[in-house]
Amino acid sequence: MLEKILFPTDFSEYSVKAKNELLKLKKCNVKEIILLNVLDVRTFTYFTMMEVIEIQNFEQEGEIVKGIQKSLDEWKAELTREGFNVKTVVREGIPFNEILNYAEEEKVTSIILGHKGVGAVERMLLGSTAEKVMRKANVPVILIR
Numbered sequence: 001m002l003e004k005i006l007f008p009t010d011f012s013e014y015s016v017k018a019k020n021e022l023l024k025l026k027k028c029n030v031k032e033i034i035l036l037n038v039l040d041v042r043t044f045t046y047f048t049m050m051e052v053i054e055i056q057n058f059e060q061e062g063e064i065v066k067g068i069q070k071s072l073d074e075w076k077a078e079l080t081r082e083g084f085n086v087k088t089v090v091r092e093g094i095p096f097n098e099i100l101n102y103a104e105e106e107k108v109t110s111i112i113l114g115h116k117g118v119g120a121v122e123r124m125l126l127g128s129t130a131e132k133v134m135r136k137a138n139v140p141v142i143l144i145r
Ligand SMILES: Nc1ncnc2c1ncn2[C@@H]1O[C@H](COP(=O)(O)OP(=O)(O)OP(=O)(O)O)[C@@H](O)[C@H]1O
Pocket: 008, 009, 010, 011, 012, 014, 015, 018, 036, 037, 038, 039, 040, 095, 112, 113, 114, 115, 116, 117, 118, 119, 120, 121, 126, 127, 128, 129, 130, 131
């Protein structure tokens, strides 16, 4: 179950918690961890609506992706130091969709994620990405609280 773990992160405090739990799986025969961040197109649409000149959007998106890649590399370095074999991936789309698609395409054996994320609202018990991934995934989902 833990051979090929998909770890989608939005870099929220809840994702950090999930990473810290992941670090404890050192002796559990984990062969690969995939760190995935999905650039949420719903947010990006909002950006594009704000911008007048289209070319700026591409530049802006490029900058955002660079920032994401940098953060992913930092997380990768931390996990690699602990002896894990880590790959990083950036995708564009709606987070839960991309997470589920990636899990199918790459035949991961489990998914680990935080129970909330950057959009966390106090009254909410579970974020919508976490909920949809749990409901629809075909592999075990480990939700970190
Ligand atoms: N864009 C994303 N890319 C990768 N992983 C994500 C992304 N968004 C959320 N996740 C993962 O899902 C977990 C739960 O986040 P979720 O989005 O469900 O909560 P939320 O942001 O509080 O709620 P909502 O998005 O519904 O406002 C995060 O801790 C993270 O592990």
